[in-house]
Amino acid sequence: MAIWQHTIILVPSKNFDNNYIQFLRQKETGYLKETHFFWENFKLSKENIFEKIDLNISEFKSENDDYVFWKGNSENLQDNDCSINLSNDFINEIKIRFDLRDIKNIKKFVDLLLEIANENQLKFMNLKYQFFDARKDLLLEDIINSNGIKFLENPEKFLKSLS
Known part of the structure; x- marks a missing residue:
């Protein structure tokens, strides 16, 4: 992942509290925790989502059955x-990363994420495992507080803060 990207993972709002308990019980790994728990008993067809992504990210696409x-x-x-x-033409994980280096691109992806989430009763999770509702103010706050924005605003200061 490039430092100038911001990652958002979408999960269903339905039965969130029950699924969140399962999510918390996962052991820490060297990578992100699994989010498939949230998708159990939630069927989201791929067609509508694929169409929106195709319109917004079109340089390269690779796909197989799952x-x-x-x-x-x-x-x-x-x-x-x-x-x-x-899983059987139904979604069980969505992760979107978008470039923070261009304000038009940020606006496009904020709108896209909000549209997908609100149309399909989804909420957001960031890489710090913070979950929040699909609201523009919350998403913008998450972006503003991200390492990507801190890096782009002052790369030297950001890199020094890591040492």
């Missing part, structure tokens, strides 16, 4: 990507 990946053009400040895991 996984689809889109990649944007990083040279045009559109280092956007999306990965969706599937």
Whole structure:
């Protein structure tokens, strides 16, 4: 993941509290915790979501029966990507990363994420495992507080803070 990208994982709001308990019980690993718990007993068809992603990330697409990946053009400040895991044509994980280097790109992906989430009763999770409702103010706050924005605002200060 590039430092100038912001990652949002979408999960269903339905039965969130019950599924959150299962999520918390996972052991820590070297990578992100699994989010498939949230998708149990929730059926979201891929067609509507795929169409929206195709319109917004169109440089490269790779797919097989249980996984689809889109990649944007990083040279045009559109280092956007999306990965969706599937089970029998139903979604069981959505992760979207978008480029923070261009304000038009940020606006496009804020709108896209809000549209997908609100149409399908989903909420957001960031890489710090903070969950929040699909509201523009909360999403913008998450972006503003991200390491990606801190890096872009002052790379030297950000890198010094890591040591």
